[in-house]
Amino acid sequence: MLQIQLNLCFLLFYCIYSASSFQLKNAIDLTHAVNENTIAWPSNTQFTAKQVYKGYTAKEFWYEERVISGSEHSGTHLDAPVHLRDKEGGWSAGDIPLSRLAAPGIKIDISKQSSENIDYQMTTEDIENWEEQHGKIQEGTIVIVHTNRGKLYTDKETYLGRPAGMELPANDVEHLHFPGISSEAARLLVARNVYGVAIDTPSLDYGQSRLYETHRILLGANIYGIENIANTEQLPAKGFLLNCLVQKLEGGSGGPVRVVAFLADPHAEGLVQTGSGNSGKGVHPVFSTTFLLLSVKYYF
Template identity: 45%
Template sequence: MKISKIYFLIYIVMIASCDKKAERSKEIISSQKTQFPKGQIIDLTHDFSEETIYWVTAKEFEMEVVAKGITDKGYYYAANNFATAEHGGTHIDAPIHFAENTQTVDEIPLSNLIGNAIKIDVSENSIASPDYLISIEDLKNWEEENGEISKGSIILLETGFSKLYPDKLKYLGTKERGEEAVKKLHFPGLAPEAAKWLVENRNIHAIGIDTPSIDYGQSQDFQSHISLLSNNIPAFENLTNLDKLPSKDFQVIALPMKIKGGSGAPLRIIAILN
């Protein structure tokens, strides 16, 4: 009889423990749900296809159809192979792209790729001048209207050039490819002194732009890349739909293909409006 009572007590304790674990699991799931931002989702990513724009010296996107149709067993099956360079279309520049001994794609903390974001719109100036350099003054003008750029922000720079995509002549400044074509590139970018100012004065997590490069097309030394990436600040390039975003009060989720040791990767990036 005593042994039966002991077993009964053990059973009661086990049931109570399971109930507590179940309640704790519910709390965790509920917490995760409330932490995920709710609001309108804006896709900031260009499709990958034969139209995708790549750097003029990079391998362009290729897709090979492996299978497409009804199999001999009666079910539909589709599969493809694709090949492409790291840097093209909507993609990420990992710090290692321009800075030795910094983070590769797989090493970038997710906290740098997900978070509160702002948009700085310079499209009025940049559409009028393809070689426009986004200045410290542009950054400070945004702050005058919206307040100081918050610690850990993701900055998106809107030049309006995504509306020219995928027309290579208008978007890049040239249809040509190869080393000689680099000299003929014309599109806006972040001025080197502005990149340096951000690094020294604002603790940002990442930066993005709706052009092929964070440096402008005529750059020969890529100093904006060097300033940012040397400080493990990744860059998102060839973004789209920035015109659908407000100046602030939204979140960004930017998840690249996790290429081990990669200097860059295709990127799926979205914004969630508050």
């Protein structure tokens, strides 16, 4: 009985220590603000917010309300697997299991290549180079592709990569130039059984794509995409958890998502990371607590 109590004490300490390693002070918001400058795909319905009421009521209390509308694919948003694929099927935004929306994250940095070629597409070599340094990407990881173009988001025309000096309609999609992910790299990520792939550009596919092969490959494998992600320059290559809680839209092809990264406390790195052979897959405090409760139930 004493041994059982000691084991439980150790588990409790482990849970508390693991939970403390992912603290709100280490959180990074990876979401662009939603406002009149929110970027949606040019041919889609743009975001609007109409003020319905703002002021004191007849009962002398303050009240505010707006009516908002726009495409599911506006601002920082999630592409559900049902959105774009070779054949009908896949999860809608409301169907994606919660366990897949909160998971360990990694960052693959292709900012140098993207600065040299605006139409750059991440290659399998980029992924393999990351794995040589940090270990094989683990199943259940959320992959963030960092091009460093998120900083351009407030300048819509530059962010979309339209050539300067051309008078183009607002819904033009023929002259878009920004980096993306190659179809070969997408297939490799499918082979790694990742949960999701995010990028700091308007699309998983590069701007000049016409067939959207990367979308079709990833979403066709029930791997969701996140586009227009923000602040990726603040992330390390690994060692963080991601919460990607999309609106639970029944039948939704996607939806607005608040993406937050929780960085591990470096002093707790020994507990939450398993070494260079791991892509940063750590011990989430929820998992630790669940393990503790299951242990208590088992013993008692």
